[in-house]
Amino acid sequence: MVIFVTSNKHKFEEISLMFNHRGIPITWKRMKYEELQADDTRTVSLDSCMRLREVIRKPFFLEDTGLYIESLKGFPGPYSSYVAGTIGNRGILDLLAHGRNRSAAFITVISYFDGREIHQFEGSVKGAISYEPAGSGGFGYDPIFMPEGTSKTLAQMSDEEKNAVSHRGMAVSKLISFILAGNA
Numbered sequence: 001m002v003i004f005v006t007s008n009k010h011k012f013e014e015i016s017l018m019f020n021h022r023g024i025p026i027t028w029k030r031m032k033y034e035e036l037q038a039d040d041t042r043t044v045s046l047d048s049c050m051r052l053r054e055v056i057r058k059p060f061f062l063e064d065t066g067l068y069i070e071s072l073k074g075f076p077g078p079y080s081s082y083v084a085g086t087i088g089n090r091g092i093l094d095l096l097a098h099g100r101n102r103s104a105a106f107i108t109v110i111s112y113f114d115g116r117e118i119h120q121f122e123g124s125v126k127g128a129i130s131y132e133p134a135g136s137g138g139f140g141y142d143p144i145f146m147p148e149g150t151s152k153t154l155a156q157m158s159d160e161e162k163n164a165v166s167h168r169g170m171a172v173s174k175l176i177s178f179i180l181a182g183n184a
């Protein structure tokens with residue numbers, strides 16, 4: 001049994017779909033935890049995991065995700081949660097007006113505590129910020145992010161389709177391979 005710690009139900013839905021598909025039991029520990037303010041998703045994810053292992057004391061994982069927009073020098077990056085809750089998708093679209101480069105990437109870093117040590121798994125997807133929000137699936141920035149090679153936003157995809165191309169899907173695949181290789 002693996003515990004996934006997040007306050008975000010959409011993350012749990014996407015991840016549990018992949019675990020269920022591979023027949024690996026997963027439980028949701030719904031919990032909001034303080035995050036370090038740092039420039040990089042890997043550091044934020046590791047720091048949260050190190051603090052939570054003192055409290056949870058059993059194998060678990062968490063993940064930290066950021067949206068990195070090239071022409072905004074990586075903004076909102078580690079501040080993605082704050083920005084989503086303040087200026088939101090409309091604010092991002094406004095910042096990209098006047099013909100700015102719309103290239104962007106999502107990065108997810110999973111930190112998995114196996115009961116002894118912490119292992120990290122990273123996934124990313126490159127794409128572009130759309131001109132208008134589209135779609136009603138997913139969450140957060142999904143309506144304005146189009147993965148490379150598609151003309152759909154992540155919000156226009158089912159959870160299965162999103163998992164097949166997404167930052168989170170890639171990071172979770174790596175974690176699942178690690179667990180199935182006998183490391184859980």
Ligand code: ITT
Nearest residue numbers: 006007008032063064065080081084139140141142
């Ligand atoms: P935790 O409890 O797991 O930390 P959170 O929602 O605060 O949940 P993050 O800090 O990792 O998670 O995510 C930052 C924000 O980025 C989040 O609030 C969403 O708005 C957005 N986000 C994360 N993953 C996303 C995804 O797959 N698609 C679109 N937006 C996403």
